[in-house]
Amino acid sequence: xSDNNSKGMTVSRRRFLLGSAALGSSLLLPGMINxxxxxxxxxxxxxxxxxxxxxLTDCASVVMASVKGFDKKYGITLVPSxxxxxxxxxxxxxxxxxDASHILYGQLYGLQMGLSGPKSEMAALMTLNQNxxxxxLANQLHTAGVSDLATLQKHIAASPAGTYTFAQTFPxxxxxxxxxxxxxxxxxxxxxxxxxxxxxxxxxxMNMKIGNMVGYCVGEPWNQRAIxxxxxxxxxxxxxxxxxxxxxVLGTRADWVAKxxxxxxxxxxxxxxxxxxxxxxxxxxxxxAKVIAGRAYLNTKEETILGRMLGQYENxxxxxxxxxxxxxxxxxxxxxxxxxxxxxxxxxxxxxxGLLTEDPDYLGIARQVNRIDIYKQAAAAxxxxxxxxxxxxxxxxxxxxxxxxxxxxxxxxxxxxxx
Numbered sequence: 001x002s003d004n005n006s007k008g009m010t011v012s013r014r015r016f017l018l019g020s021a022a023l024g025s026s027l028l029l030p031g032m033i034n035x036x037x038x039x040x041x042x043x044x045x046x047x048x049x050x051x052x053x054x055x056l057t058d059c060a061s062v063v064m065a066s067v068k069g070f071d072k073k074y075g076i077t078l079v080p081s082x083x084x085x086x087x088x089x090x091x092x093x094x095x096x097x098x099d100a101s102h103i104l105y106g107q108l109y110g111l112q113m114g115l116s117g118p119k120s121e122m123a124a125l126m127t128l129n130q131n132x133x134x135x136x137l138a139n140q141l142h143t144a145g146v147s148d149l150a151t152l153q154k155h156i157a158a159s160p161a162g163t164y165t166f167a168q169t170f171p172x173x174x175x176x177x178x179x180x181x182x183x184x185x186x187x188x189x190x191x192x193x194x195x196x197x198x199x200x201x202x203x204x205x206m207n208m209k210i211g212n213m214v215g216y217c218v219g220e221p222w223n224q225r226a227i228x229x230x231x232x233x234x235x236x237x238x239x240x241x242x243x244x245x246x247x248x249v250l251g252t253r254a255d256w257v258a259k260x261x262x263x264x265x266x267x268x269x270x271x272x273x274x275x276x277x278x279x280x281x282x283x284x285x286x287x288x289a290k291v292i293a294g295r296a297y298l299n300t301k302e303e304t305i306l307g308r309m310l311g312q313y314e315n316x317x318x319x320x321x322x323x324x325x326x327x328x329x330x331x332x333x334x335x336x337x338x339x340x341x342x343x344x345x346x347x348x349x350x351x352x353x354g355l356l357t358e359d360p361d362y363l364g365i366a367r368q369v370n371r372i373d374i375y376k377q378a379a380a381a382x383x384x385x386x387x388x389x390x391x392x393x394x395x396x397x398x399x400x401x402x403x404x405x406x407x408x409x410x411x412x413x414x415x416x417x418x419x
Contacts, residue, residue: 132327
């Protein structure tokens, strides 16, 4: 996994700052850039921006951009809007009720392809986080002898197909893809051997408590919450499936970016600066956990959020560890760059599971959706944000298969377990 970002993020800070001259603003200090853009011809077209979020730890950069006032530096006011579920995010983004949102990477691409709602031209302005999701299994499975994927496979194989129900958060989203990939790596067919249902993230724990499912894949803090409530255990983290995987993005509609390019840049810059601030120290992460625990955001105990946000994990079965690939918000900019290969990966999984019946133009779609141009402008505005040499990155997933975006059709069609 060590090559995930090392090949891409090789540009030194000095080279980045020199290279920013191509963006036309590098001769100004970051603060001067902010003032010039906020007051001049590049001023935001829209000064109040409504940004949706779901109550998850990884909404933190959107929330803190507003709470810490990073938005004001770029001439805008962010209004975070707490949404009930990902379907509501979809509907409000498409209708224009939301200008942008914290959104599942695969959900945004599903909208682009017409798989998760009305086909809509979408835009990914930046990646909000890597890692930090998980797969929780109910304690009743542990009582029956299940403690990991191998024992789960034996348990499911010994039962009629569809006996066990698992939940994810949206059919084309990240959690559905992590759950499918994890199960399939052990030969469990996620479309045939289990029953898969959609449950909003904050409702996962309650649905497990009343017995609606024996497992789920969701973002934090709802995996830790199941442990704290004595209901389940963490069978896998998402970073075990794909170390430093992309997760949520700052998503919007392509037509909104076309009408408001300066606003899009300002929103991206504000959230990017918040991302860097969160990752700057454990103290900043503690402050973030305290803020987002509040009723207006996650509405849960601070300690339920904080441990895993600091990389301190327990699985609920007696194992504890410091996770080297815990949730990241910035990591020298490698988190936030909208890598084309990241977007393409979700299309390969949509093809793998029959959501797409034909291979699409993987690279062409990623170039259309992932607005690297806006991100680069925002990075220049924030200042000292390294940019990679390539728009692709290389990763090795849990089954040893390498993904680098070089041959997406072969990758998508090469899995033994697929539809």
